[in-house]
Each structure stands twice: as structure tokens, then as C-alpha cells.
Amino acid sequence: MKPITPRTAGMAALALLLVAPAALGQEIQPSGAEAAADVPVVVKYILDSFIMVLGGILVMWMAAGFAMLEAGFVRSKNVSMQLLKNITMYSLACLAYYLIGYRIMYPGDGWSIDGILGAFGIAVLEPVGLAAADADLDYATTSSDFFFQVMFCATAASIVSGTVAERIRLFPFLIFVAVLTMFIYPIQASWKWGGGFLDANGFLDFAGSTVVHSVGGWAALAGALILGARRGKYGADGSVNAMPGSSMPLATLGMFILWMGWFGFNGASQLAIGSVGDIADVGRIMANTNSGAIGGALAAMLVTYAIYKRVDLTLVINGALAGLVSVTAEPLTPGLGAACLIGAVGGVIVVLAVPLLDRLRIDDVVGAIPVHLFAGIWGTIAVVFTNPDANIAVQVMAIMVVGIFVFGASSIVWFILKASIGLRPSEDNEALGLDKAEIGVEAYPEFH
Structure with missing residues (x-):
């Protein structure tokens, strides 16, 4: 008997990988449409579940991106507070979605009001050691689906954080996040992704x-209006006082982390890689996602130079993010050039919208409203240019329905919080900075 060498062991492992799909196919033989699939049904089930797990990990990494972006855009006296908000907000959003949000968003056949309000109850995963014979092989695992979807819920909450930064207390903000992630976000998401009335009417919003x-943007806009601007941001004479952020390197790092996480956000929204068509589409989606980002960044660079005769780094950062948001509604059907143009329009929107908000005296610290709300609206409309199944009237109707619901519900919550426990710190505490005044941990204690 010959000794087993690394080379022979490797060849044996390769042979095992090659024959394993065939063995699985003999164990559970697909029929009908499944027989035409590129891989056996069990392997497809495993692969489809895997892409959602991997996508969830990438989208979770976006939480770090939001934290770094916001830490860079706020002033140094508020950096620790912003980081704390991002940690606690992410944690609370995941808990709230588990307790109530997931079942509302994905009620299956258990709608409380058919097509409008989902079921109530906690998320329940498969039993440990699920056997293939007991699994619903038509779709990925519930556990991978929950893990992927909870990251989207946390992302919606993260959008709000940057807009209302530097002048909101921690606990009122977290209460709003709990309501947003338990009810507001899941209810409207069920109308499309849970098989509700918007989906039935043909509304298309891929990722x-x-x-x-736009949900995060509408909630942020309501908060900014009710909360008011930072003290000193706007002068009585209509002037706008610049309040530069603490660290452009951190903000740039945050942008690149978000850019990377978006490959999971959009790519894994295909929800499958178990066929030649699916994996090819995932690659196409990721390439188009990247193309949308570069279109947004380059357009923002050119437009800021044309208007201001200099390039504004903060607007280029937000231009890239707006490009990503713009292509998110339909990252599959465009070609690379079309995706780049869709993202470029998002970049232009940001450059024009940031000064518009200042003229309206709406204080958005990180520019989340132009990036996520305005570019989100544009991206949803832009679906009609590349997807022949999209209808402009349906797309606009869905934008309006979601906007009215989210802005209205968010406004009610913000008003109740303002009237009951209050939203803002005292004038002295805001001037001192929330790092010292509210949490007692400075991000940069050596600088005063």
C-alpha cells in the first residue's frame, strides 16, 4: 500500500467534490422544472442559503461604514456619541426585528390585514441539524433569510443617525429606532418584499x-424638521455657517466600507447562486453596482468643480454613495454604461440638493437625505429605463405611498418623543459636545 502524500490527498478531495453532487442527486431526485436545473436541488438549496449568509456578513460590515462615515463628518466633540449610537442602534434594530419586525415583513399566509399588515410574533428558525427530507427545498433556509434581512433593517435605521447627529440625546433616538425597526420599516417592506399590495400591482425595487x-431618508427628514438645526448652523440673516467634520480620512474609509458592503446588499439580493443563470446575474449585479458608484463619484467631482471651481471631497464621498443608492432599485438589467449613467445622475442630485437643504434651513449633518431619499427616488424611477416590466405610474405611486406612510408615521413618533421626554440636549450641553455632556467619553481627549 502506497503512503498517502499531500498530492494524493488533494486529488482524492477533488474527486470527492466532483462526485458529491451526483451522489446528492441520487439521494433526492428533482422532478419537473427542478430536473432542468444546473445542479441537484439539495446543492442549489445549500448554495442559495450560502449567498444570503455571505451577503448578510457584507451588509453587516456596512454598519462599520456608517459609523466611520458619521464619525468623520461630525465635529470632534460629538464623535464618541456618534459611535455609541451606531453600536446601540444596530443592536437594538436586530433585536426589534427579531421580536416583531420579521414576521410583519414576511407573514407568508398569515396576514393580519391581507396585503397591508403582516403577522405578529417572533422570528423562528429551523431546528438544529435540519435534515434534507424536512427542508423546503424550493427556497433558502429561514435562518439565512432572517440573517440577510435583519441587516437591511439595521441599514434603514443607520440612515437616520447621521442626519440628526450632534443635537439629539441618546435614549430618545433609540426609542425612535425601536419603533422604526419593529413597525414602520417592516410594514412598508411587506408591501413589496412580503408579497403585499405594492408587489401585486407590479412595483419593482430589486434591492x-x-x-x-428612501425609508431611512423619509424618517431622517421628519426628524430633522422636528428636531431643528444645530445651534449656530444658520444665521438670522439667512447665512449658513460651515461646521466642518472631524476627520476626512475616517469619512473616506466609511465610504469605501459602504461601497464594499453594497456588493452584498445588491448582489445577494438575487437570493440564489444555484444555477448558471443565477451566478452570472450575481456577477452582473456586482459589476453594475460598482459602475453606479463610480458614476456618482465622478459626476459629483465634475459638477462641484464646474460650480465652485474646486472639488469638494465631502460631496464626492456622498456622490459615490448616491450612485450606489441610485442603482440599487435595478442593478441587474442595465449594462455597465447605463448603470454608470444612473449613478452619475445620483451624484449630480447630491451636489445640487445639499445647498438646497441649507437654503431651506434643514440641517442634515452627513447629507443622508440627498443620498438616500433623493437618490433613492431617482433610482426607483430609473428602473423604467432598463427594465421593460417596469411601469412609471406604478413606480411613482409606490414612491408616494411609502413616502406618505413613513414620513407621517415617523413624524408622529418624533412629535410624541419631543412632547414627552424631549429630543435635544440643553444649549450648554450641545455647545460642550455630547461626548462630554452625555456619555463622558471623548474621542480625542488630547485635543481641546
């Missing part, structure tokens, strides 16, 4: 330009 990004 969430409206369902996720």
Missing part, C-alpha cells in the same frame, strides 16, 4: 432604493 434607502 431597496425605496424599500430601504
Whole structure:
């Protein structure tokens, strides 16, 4: 008997991988449409579940991106507070979605009001050691689906954080996040992704330009209006006082982390890689996602130079993010050039919208409203240019329905919080900075 060498062991492992699909196919033989699939049904089930797990990990990494972006855009006296908000907000959003949000968003056949309000109850995963014979092989595992979807819920909450930064207390903000992630976000998401009335009417939003990004934007806009601007941001004479962020390197790092996470956000929204067509589409989606981002960044660079005779880094950062948001509603059907143009329009929107908000005296610290709301609306409309199944009237109707619901519900919550426990710190505490005044941990204690 010959000794087993690394080479022979490797060849044996390769042979095992090659024959394993055939063995699985003999164990459970697919029929009908499944027989025409590229891989056996069990392998497809495993692969489809895997892409959602991997996508969830990438989208979770976006939480770090939001934290770094916001830490860079806020002033140094508020950096620790912003980081704390991002940690606690992410944690609370995941808990709230588990307790109530997931079942509302994905009620299956258990709608409380058919097509409008989902079921109530906690998320329940498969039993440990699920056997293939007991699994629903037509779709990925519930556990991978929950893990992927909870990251989207947390992303919607993260959008709000940056807009209302530097002048909101921690606990009122977290209460709003709990309501947003338990009820507001899941209810409207069920109308599309849960098989509700918007989906039945043909609304198309592949990965969430409206369902996720504009929802965060509408909630942020309501908060900014009710909360008011930072003290000193706007002068009585109509002037706008610049309040530069603490660290452009951190903000740039945050942008690149978000850019990377978006490959999971959009790519894994295909929800499958178990066929030649699916994996090819995932690659196409990721390439188009990247193309949308570069279109947004380059357009923002050119437009800022044309208007201001200099390039504004903050607007280029947000231009890239707006490009990503813009292509999120339909990252599959465009070609690379079309995706780049869709993203470029998002970049232009950001450059024009940031000064518009200042003229309206709406204080958005990180520019989340132009990036996620305005570019989200544009991206949802842009679906009609590349997807022949999209209808402009249906797309606009869905934007309006979601906007009215989210802005209205968010406004009610913000008003109740303002009237009951209050939203803002005292004038002295805001001037001192929330790092010292509210949490007692400074991000940069050596600088005063």
C-alpha cells in the first residue's frame, strides 16, 4: 500500500467534490422544472442559503461604514456619541426585528390585514441539524433569510443617525429606532418584499432604493424638521455657517466600507447562486453596482468643480454613495454604461440638493437625505429605463405611498418623543459636545 502524500490527498478531495453532487442527486431526485436545473436541488438549496449568509456578513460590515462615515463628518466633540449610537442602534434594530419586525415583513399566509399588515410574533428558525427530507427545498433556509434581512433593517435605521447627529440625546433616538425597526420599516417592506399590495400591482425595487434607502431618508427628514438645526448652523440673516467634520480620512474609509458592503446588499439580493443563470446575474449585479458608484463619484467631482471651481471631497464621498443608492432599485438589467449613467445622475442630485437643504434651513449633518431619499427616488424611477416590466405610474405611486406612510408615521413618533421626554440636549450641553455632556467619553481627549 502506497503512503498517502499531500498530492494524493488533494486529488482524492477533488474527486470527492466532483462526485458529491451526483451522489446528492441520487439521494433526492428533482422532478419537473427542478430536473432542468444546473445542479441537484439539495446543492442549489445549500448554495442559495450560502449567498444570503455571505451577503448578510457584507451588509453587516456596512454598519462599520456608517459609523466611520458619521464619525468623520461630525465635529470632534460629538464623535464618541456618534459611535455609541451606531453600536446601540444596530443592536437594538436586530433585536426589534427579531421580536416583531420579521414576521410583519414576511407573514407568508398569515396576514393580519391581507396585503397591508403582516403577522405578529417572533422570528423562528429551523431546528438544529435540519435534515434534507424536512427542508423546503424550493427556497433558502429561514435562518439565512432572517440573517440577510435583519441587516437591511439595521441599514434603514443607520440612515437616520447621521442626519440628526450632534443635537439629539441618546435614549430618545433609540426609542425612535425601536419603533422604526419593529413597525414602520417592516410594514412598508411587506408591501413589496412580503408579497403585499405594492408587489401585486407590479412595483419593482430589486434591492431597496425605496424599500430601504428612501425609508431611512423619509424618517431622517421628519426628524430633522422636528428636531431643528444645530445651534449656530444658520444665521438670522439667512447665512449658513460651515461646521466642518472631524476627520476626512475616517469619512473616506466609511465610504469605501459602504461601497464594499453594497456588493452584498445588491448582489445577494438575487437570493440564489444555484444555477448558471443565477451566478452570472450575481456577477452582473456586482459589476453594475460598482459602475453606479463610480458614476456618482465622478459626476459629483465634475459638477462641484464646474460650480465652485474646486472639488469638494465631502460631496464626492456622498456622490459615490448616491450612485450606489441610485442603482440599487435595478442593478441587474442595465449594462455597465447605463448603470454608470444612473449613478452619475445620483451624484449630480447630491451636489445640487445639499445647498438646497441649507437654503431651506434643514440641517442634515452627513447629507443622508440627498443620498438616500433623493437618490433613492431617482433610482426607483430609473428602473423604467432598463427594465421593460417596469411601469412609471406604478413606480411613482409606490414612491408616494411609502413616502406618505413613513414620513407621517415617523413624524408622529418624533412629535410624541419631543412632547414627552424631549429630543435635544440643553444649549450648554450641545455647545460642550455630547461626548462630554452625555456619555463622558471623548474621542480625542488630547485635543481641546
